[in-house]
Amino acid sequence: MSIDESGETGVPRGEYLLETLDERVVGQVIRPGDAGYDEARSVWNGLIDRRPAAIVRCTGTADIVACVDTAREQDLPISIRGGGHNVAGTAVCDDGVVVDCSEMRGVWVDADARRVRVQAGATIGDVDRETQVFGLAVPLGVVSATGVTGLTLGGGFGHLSRSFGLSCDALRSVDIVTAAGDSITASAEEHSDLFWALRGGGGNFGVVTSFEYEAYPVGPEVMACFVVHPADDVPDLLRQYRAFCEDAPDEVGLLAFTMWVPDDDLFPEHARDKPGVGFLGTYIGPVDEGEKAFEPARSFATPLVDFSGVMPFAELQRMLDEDYPDGRRYYWKSLYLSELSDDAIDRIATAAREAPSKLSTVDVWQLGGAIARVDDDETAIDWREMPHMLGIEANWEDPAADEANVAWARTLWSDMKQYSPGGLYVNFPGFGEEGEELVRAVYGDNYERLAEVKARYDPENLFQSNQNITPAA
Secondary structure, three states, X not given: OOOOOEOOOOOEHHHHHHHHHHHHXXXXXXXXXXXXXXXXXXXXXXXXXXXXXXXXXXXXXXXXXXXXXXHXXXXXXXXXXXXXXXXXXXXXXXXXXXEEOOOOOOEEEEOOOOXXXXXXXXXXXXXXXXXXXXXXXXXXXXXXXXXXXXXXXXXXOXXXXXXXXXXXXXXXXXXXXXXXXXXXEEEOOOOHHHXXXXXXXXXXXXXXXXXXXXXXXXXXXXEEEEEEEEHHHHHHHHHHHHHHHHHOOOOEEEEEEEEEOOOXXXXXXXXXXXXXXXXXXXXXXXXXXXXXXXXXXXXXXXXXXXXXXXXXXXXXXXXOHHHOOOOOEEEEEEEEEOOOOHHHHHHHHHHHHHOOOOOOEEEEEEXXXXXXXXXXXXXXXXXXXXXXXXXXXXXXXXXHHHHHHHHHHHHHHXXXXXXXXXXXXXXXXXXXXXXXXXXXXXXXXXXXXXXXXXXXXXXXXXXXXXXXOOOOO
16 A cells, blocks of 8 residues: 555545654654655665655654554554665665664663663764773674664674674674564573574564673774785785685684775875775784784785774774765675685686776675684574675766666676575675575575564564565465
């Protein structure tokens, strides 16, 4: 039923929805036609253009319950916005209710217990700001503007993953509003089936209001590696990277990525606006040990620049922010690699040269360490034993180039599947073109168990603005 049809009261359905929300919520209800509507429906990815029936800036759990009840009663689509950073744009839906938690950004640190309570609208930067006061950190992502909710529910890879595990591995409890409008806590002791599913199962099971994480001693300063090489021999650089990863201790996390060297005074003039290869990582431990650990990575070849050194952890977390501004157009895919073979490396190098946008990158994530020490059935995340993840980032500015950039990413992804045993990172899914086939690939052997949990907590599949899991019959 569309929002233009009439409700049982005879009031047009769109008006009835808005009147109901006005009566039930304290937060701002933003309507089509309101002065701030276009800004409120915009998300980080400029490729997303959806028109919700209402956007509710929630002030707390009561507003969230009211939104869920209203959407369920009126059989309307519902989407959940935390940071609005999901590349597939799942934070907004057409003709439905957006539960906007972006103003719920509280972070509370219990330094003695090393526990952190984080509201659903908080960003990585919000968490780092509070935890670093105490020399602590939660393993989150690599861009500080990213919302913690989508990141964590999808697993969450970042600089600390090899040392402490994924973002979802640090969870100790989750407060959530279910499809029935119930506010409950899921943990190892309460609703343990739901707690299992929330650690990697995405936004399929309800609206999270807050997370409780375990924090770990990090910083305030860390040894960071950031080296950029000319792309004279990309295969050789990636082979050296492969060898480095095979022997690296868990304290090391290193990301390799193809790039175009920016037209910036930080780089030699002769290298600007030409292909390059970057290596970015951190060492979690004494900085002198980190300097020694990164010596091989800093000498794969003669670098154009070497920005490596000791820096505040929070600064490392912000290092990539300016590369991912709001409003740019993004289309990302991913898959796991059982090995970084010579053939796979050659194909990566070729594809990087053929990218239609100089803003695009092909990323090779170093996995292993603490990620792999959690069994596949301990959380919803499968494929933990994989040594690498390939991230394909099509990033561009011109709407006229949409088709070419999306096609480039899809072609490379299809080509690289021959080197993958299966799986992909749910936060880098494309737009879910493959439907249930893609979602089953994400979760592997855990899919059927997730479908059973979905049937218990969301049997009517109210929460569909995600990489959707169909409730078990």
